[in-house]
Amino acid sequence: MKxxxxxxxxxxxxxxxxxxxxxxxxxxxxxxxxxGILASQTPLPVGITQKTVVKAAVRxxxxxPACPSCGMTLRAFRSAKRLGCGxxxxxxxxxxxPVIAREHxxxxxxxxxxxxxxxxxxxxxxxxxxxASIERSLQxxxxxxxxxxxxxxxxxxxxxxxxxxRAAEIKRLIDxxxxxxxxxxxxxxxxxxxxxxxxxxxxGPENRDDR
Amino acid sequence: xxxEHPPESGDEHRDGPDKIPDADPTxxxxxxxxxxxxxxDVVISSRVRLARNVAGFNFVTRxxxxxxxxxxxxxxxxxxxxxxxxxAGEGLEPTGVRVWIDIEKLxxxxxxxxxxxxLISTDHARGTAGGETQxxxxxxxxxxxxxxxxxxxxxxxxxxEDHIRIQAILPGLSLGEAAELAARADDEIERTVDYAFSARxxxxxxxxxxxxxxxxxxxxxxxxxxRLLGEIxxxxxxxxxxxxxxxxxxxxxxxxxxxxxxxxxxxxLGVAEDTLLDRLxxxxxxxxxxYERRARDRLLSSRRTMLExxxxxxxxxxxxxxxxxxxxxLQRLSEVRLxxxxxxxxxxxxxxxxxxxxxxxxxxxxxxxxxxxxxxxRASRAAMVRKWAAAWSIA
Numbered sequence: 297m298k299x300x301x302x303x304x305x306x307x308x309x310x311x312x313x314x315x316x317x318x319x320x321x322x323x324x325x326x327x328x329x330x331x332g333i334l335a336s337q338t339p340l341p342v343g344i345t346q347k348t349v350v351k352a353a354v355r356x357x358x359x360x361p362a363c364p365s366c367g368m369t370l371r372a373f374r375s376a377k378r379l380g381c382g383x384x385x386x387x388x389x390x391x392x393x394p395v396i397a398r399e400h401x402x403x404x405x406x407x408x409x410x411x412x413x414x415x416x417x418x419x420x421x422x423x424x425x426x427x428a429s430i431e432r433s434l435q436x437x438x439x440x441x442x443x444x445x446x447x448x449x450x451x452x453x454x455x456x457x458x459x460x461x462r463a464a465e466i467k468r469l470i471d472x473x474x475x476x477x478x479x480x481x482x483x484x485x486x487x488x489x490x491x492x493x494x495x496x497x498x499x500g501p502e503n504r505d506d507r
Numbered sequence: 508x509x510x511e512h513p514p515e516s517g518d519e520h521r522d523g524p525d526k527i528p529d530a531d532p533t534x535x536x537x538x539x540x541x542x543x544x545x546x547x548d549v550v551i552s553s554r555v556r557l558a559r560n561v562a563g564f565n566f567v568t569r570x571x572x573x574x575x576x577x578x579x580x581x582x583x584x585x586x587x588x589x590x591x592x593x594x595a596g597e598g599l600e601p602t603g604v605r606v607w608i609d610i611e612k613l614x615x616x617x618x619x620x621x622x623x624x625x626l627i628s629t630d631h632a633r634g635t636a637g638g639e640t641q642x643x644x645x646x647x648x649x650x651x652x653x654x655x656x657x658x659x660x661x662x663x664x665x666x667x668e669d670h671i672r673i674q675a676i677l678p679g680l681s682l683g684e685a686a687e688l689a690a691r692a693d694d695e696i697e698r699t700v701d702y703a704f705s706a707r708x709x710x711x712x713x714x715x716x717x718x719x720x721x722x723x724x725x726x727x728x729x730x731x732x733x734r735l736l737g738e739i740x741x742x743x744x745x746x747x748x749x750x751x752x753x754x755x756x757x758x759x760x761x762x763x764x765x766x767x768x769x770x771x772x773x774x775x776l777g778v779a780e781d782t783l784l785d786r787l788x789x790x791x792x793x794x795x796x797x798y799e800r801r802a803r804d805r806l807l808s809s810r811r812t813m814l815e816x817x818x819x820x821x822x823x824x825x826x827x828x829x830x831x832x833x834x835x836x837l838q839r840l841s842e843v844r845l846x847x848x849x850x851x852x853x854x855x856x857x858x859x860x861x862x863x864x865x866x867x868x869x870x871x872x873x874x875x876x877x878x879x880x881x882x883x884x885r886a887s888r889a890a891m892v893r894k895w896a897a898a899w900s901i902a
Contacts, residue, residue: 365565366565366566366569367569368569376568376638377714378566378568378637378638378668378713378714379566379568379711379713379714379715380565380566380568380569381564381565381566381569381703382560382562382566382703382704382705382711385705385708385711385718386705389707392715395715396708396715396718396776399715399716399774399776400716400718400719400774400775400776400777401750401774401777402777403719403774403776403777403778404707404776404777405707405708405776405777406705406706406707406708406709406710406718406719406720406776406777407709407719407776407777407778407779408709408719408720408722408778408779408780408781409690409693409710409720409779409780410704411697411701411702411704411710412694412697
């Protein structure tokens with residue numbers, strides 16, 4: 297079995313309920329981790345009758361990715377509900393982003409106080425953003441968050457109509473935006489086409505209930 | 508009441524557990540939420556909590572003993588240095604001195620005193636806030652409390668779930684003031700410590716539910732009339748719709764002991780501190796206050812007998828009971844509080860009732876009535892409360 301996204305050997309099988317049927321997807325470990333799939337030994341949720349997409353049930357083979365700084369794994373995070381260090385937020389960003397958005401009413405980016413030591417450009421604080429660049433990135437984040445909300449609404453409609461290729465395309469756009477990228481590869485924001493942006497690690501289809 | 512009991516050993520910065528004044532680590536038998544303040548007929552207290560972590564260290568969940576001590580030393584050195592350059596009224600200690608308390612060096616009674624005053628969490632007392640399975644592992648679980656005394660309004664838990672948990676508590680509806688107090692402490696600590704922060708996620712916290720501003724704003728509300736009229740669920744539903752959590756404030760996992768409810772924001776990402784604070788303090792909480800006051804008026808005008816019966820029965824129990832459990836004393840004091848606020852009972856002030864709410868907590872009873880054991884706790888509590896209640900009179 298090959299990874300649906302990159303063609304490497306697949307170790308993860310993802311079952312997503314769409315309407316009355318399950319759609320099975322196969323991913324390699326890195327594509328699965330990059331698209332934010334949580335490792336689980338849980339069997340498929342056979343009895344679920346929701347009409348919309350439900351959370352994926354996933355089986356994983358092989359070792360899990362770990363934070364190089366503190367050794368935290370996704371499995372340990374799922375069990376403890378706590379991260380190991382600040383680095384974990386970068387290492388597991390693609391997995392955490394939808395989890396965080398769900399916990400915070402759909403919010404994806406910080407808005408508010410910034411440490412003054414960052415703002416002052418304190419040399420002892422290391423390579424940190426300046427006040428202006430933080431303000432810029434926060435402004436971009438606000439626009440991006442609005443766009444992500446629109447695309448998520450579009451995704452729901454597309455999935456309900458069972459247009460899976462188009463849905464995958466929209467999901468790729470959402471993933472790219474959530475990682476801080478833009479939509480430049482798309483010619484029409486609301487009508488993404490099948491021949492749009494190139495696939496890469498983490499841009500594979502992700503069917504998580506991540507509002 | 509708040510400042511009646513100054514610490515015993517002067518006004519200089521106290522340094523280390525060897526200089527803790529006596530068995531009470533704060534030096535005063537009171538709590539920061541006791542006092543007369545704006546809207547205190549309904550709002551007992553306002554609390555602001557900021558979660559922060561020091562950059563370059565693992566979070567507490569994955570920290571070894573040496574790193575725990577390093578983080579404490581770093582923060583202690585920073586705030587100590589800050590204090591020397593400050594005049595009274597500035598920085599971490601706006602109204603008094605600060606004490607540094609090593610929690611693992613306190614005995615369990617002293618820790619319970621701090622928990623009962625809501626100065627530290629139960630997990631911080633036990634040393635399990637970082638997910639430790641074994642409580643009280645001595646220096647392996649080095650953790651501390653930086654506390655302003657005698658007011659106790661600023662309480663900074665160190666090595667709790669996050670390296671730094673700044674808490675400011677004030678009586679009544681004073682979220683803005685509490686936020687300023689917490690923010691000043693935040694700025695002070697940050698002068699010498701780099702915080703774990705990212706442009707996308709903001710202040711990085713051990714639990715993603717706190718990431719962003721790391722700020723939790725909460726008010727402790729007393730809503731007995733809404734409960735008596737069966738309308739408390741409306742408040743719960745409305746709060747839930749606004750992404751606010753409603754919890755009990757007294758008792759372990761309490762739902763509504765004594766009709767005290769804690770209302771707080773559930774989300775910390777994507778909304779700036781000022782925006783959230785403004786919504787809570789000037790829109791949401793005032794509406795709940797008005798709702799409770801209208802319910803009290805309705806009780807007075809159309810169900811006065813029921814109201815008086817509830818209040819006077821409570822006075823009867825508190826005046827005559829020979830044994831009182833913690834939960835019963837909370838419930839009866841809550842009803843007495845309603846009676847005072849509604850004007851059918853004279854004698855105790857709201858502040859006095861708050862003092863009794865604290866004084867009737869188990870560890871406080873043991874300290875107030877020498878010789879109290881677990882077996883005689885209820886009798887001691889009843890005896891103590893009877894003395895206070897003897898002066899109350901029915902209006």
